[in-house]
Amino acid sequence: MYEPLRPWGQDRDLHNKCFRGRIWCIRDICGIICAVLTWLLVFYAEIVVLSVIYQTETHPIYSTINVFLFNVFAILALTSHTRAMFTDPGAVPKGNATRENIERMGLKEGQVIFKCPKCCSIKPQRAHHCSVCQRCIRKMDHHCPWVNNCVGENNQKYFVLFTLYIALLSLHGLILGVHQFIICVGNEWKECSSVSPPTTVILLLFLIFESLLFAIFTAVMFMTQLSAIWNDETGIEQLKKEEASWEKMSRWRSMQAVFGRFSFSWMNPFTSPPLSMRIC
Template identity: 60%
Template sequence: MMLIPTHHFRDIERKPEYLQPEKCVPPPYPGPVGTMWFIRDGCGIACAIVTWFLVLYAEFVVLFVMLIPSRDYVYSIINGIVFNLLAFLALASHCRAMLTDPVRTCTEMAFTLLVSFPEKLDKPVLGRSDCLLGAVPKGNATKEFIESLQLKPGQVVYKCPKCCSIKPDRAHHCSVCKRCIRKMDHHCPWVNNCVGENNQKYFVLFTMYIALISLHALIMVGFHFLHCFEEDWTKCSSFSPPTTVILLILLCFEGLLFLIFTSVMFGTQVHSICTDETGIEQLKKEERRWAKKTKWMNMKAVFGHPFSLGWASPFATPDQGKADPYQYVV
């Protein structure tokens, strides 16, 4: 038997003013599909700029300290192409993760209203709602909209008092994005966005490509140090030996730090996808009330159907097929 918390119902009963029009004003009509999503958060924007600066610093050291001065042209060309390709994919993944609405958009949002009486849990009430930008419309918990649901006496909808939205199942409110995010894993300041069901693929690719360029940079730094110890330091780089050493040590420290950090993040994200349990759900140890799927189905739900090289491309928008209905618990 599903246990329905009663505090949500009590909150609404105690604070009926939240349902008044002046308290819950729906957002204006959304722009066309493809409107850029961007969070105006100072800390997140600063972290995103730092991310790009660190990648571009690695590009500078790899190209102008190690590869261009090298007399082994084959070594320089191959490593230059590989490193620049991985760096480009990492930055492209970062942009997609940052500028993509973390919640899927749709023309109509189906939802299921589960009644609060245990004896009626097997009799859901179906309804539809126009979908605004994102699948969790901000400010849609108006008195008029709730009345349009034609609920039976005794039924009540979970509502977020912070963004005044009808709260679907598996949604959590983000204080930075200022809205409820369905299947929210966490808010990442490095991409200045929440990691949700619609941009998780790009975040996973971002962590993977950052880990790969960090590993590649560390390997090249190791070979460069060995080469410079065998040769004259003045011939190893266009810069002076002290400057070269400082630049390489900083790159080595950066590569080691982000290799560890992004590898851990990549592993936790893949585990979260395979188990179909977000980071917040694991942290809060929430009761699982959604259908269990195979790990392969969960991976395809994030990266798209069917398996293809598009899984590794930040430019390929995943085709999740027919989206699952959004479930509203009442």
Template identity: 60%
Template sequence: MDYDYQFLHVKKEDFHNRCCGGRIWCIKDICGIICAILTWLLIFYAEFVVMSVILIPNSYSFYSILNTVIFQCLAFLAFTSHLKTMFTDPGAVPKGNATKEMIRQMGFREGQVIFKCPKCCSIKPDRAHHCSVCQREGQHQHGPTNEQTSDKAMQLLEKSLPKTDLTFTLHLTSAFEVCEKMDHHCPWVNNCVGENNQKYFVLFTFYIATISIHSLFLAVNQMLTCVRHEWRDCTTYTPPSTVVLLLFLIFEALLFAIFTLVMLATQVQAIWNDKTGIEQLKKEEATWAKKSRWKSIQAVFGRFSILWFSPFAKPTSSYKTQHYFYSV
């Protein structure tokens, strides 16, 4: 039997984690906001050094024109991917929606199991975790045991439904072929990484890693060129200023190339194995019906096309047959 889970999307004046009158998803966490701004500043610093110190002084050469086009494209895609990850709702259930009216609207039968988060009073899908930063419930894909099911059902009945109401029990995972998932909360994007924005996060790490490697190559090559020509006609800046700017760019590029490559490998492994980052960290055994590796990839990026690499294309997949909402 199919259940009407669209009601989980209904947000009646729920402006939690939203701004601009509820139109834009935004986590109001000062640490995350600082990290996000720092990310932008680091991108802009690389932009400044690469263009003003390395490429513009040789603006008429084929080397300069080619690398300018490559760098600007990568910088634009990295910045856009960051914004999309940051301002995309990863899939949220409004707070306090675990009411008898909501349960009846979803079409549950008597004797089925439903879950409620005791922290935010939301209907709680299976494999759920509460995000302490976003103050929302974040879903993982892990089915509870019968004992856990009974305990959570009793919590919901005691805290959400009057004594005179029907007894509802439901295994939410049994109605779905593909479940949305929460991977982790990332302060660098000031958001949780879930099914709705995981593609953008993967693209963000990919483009930051790529632009870091490109910047590292340009900075090292420029440094060697300047040393070889004894700093004559090397740059418009003084040699000491050029050395400081290039050394900091090399340090930044090397640091974030390593960091984002590790994050990218972690995300690809999680998608490849159909296990979230938290599940891998806890070394949880799969108790759910795992998708094939190709289907798992398509569930994140959609059917293979050039749009896989575009932060402007929202992923669509035939494997997302039902929306399985979680709070973050």
């Protein structure tokens, strides 16, 4: 097990930081487009829910409850997305593979360390180099363009919650869209929304398609992430079928390493797991 040579805040490399180095961010055009598209798709679903489903006057209580639930899922999903995107995933200080730092580590005779030739850093165990972030990331699972960031040691909780809440949001949107479509057909498209019938058809069909697509995609990703965490593996390690050269944690301990001690905060993207639970 390796200890970090210095805190991330002391790293002078500003390549992946913005707002005068205070926030972690990746300047990748593809990732930025995907991240913005994620927000736009959620806002589109919000517009359809408010302009079509909430306008159903025959069931005002039903509409109000569902709009409330939809917005709760949307807020939790977008908060998780924001924190996954702007949280340092566990970047190794760039260029720290100097003779002085290596001597400070106090290595035992015969102990082997690994140096990344791409970012000139001492590579901790289970770290991998990301060509997009141009850094080695501790416990890197994968680079996700939808959050424009790597999923690693420090932000995996937020990514898991993002996939969970997007899946719930999409499933809810799918149910609402199909139900509203049936109501509009039964009423021959009269007074079933605040917009014209042709526009209502287009809005509902795209909402149903979008919800079905992302419900399946994010649900599969959520289950894949939970499986990897449960088995104390990362996506890269599973893909490469790497033999565990590290001491595997128990399944429950592995869950706690990502989410913290079991409590309501597991489901809360506004809280961070305590640093003492994270593995270096």
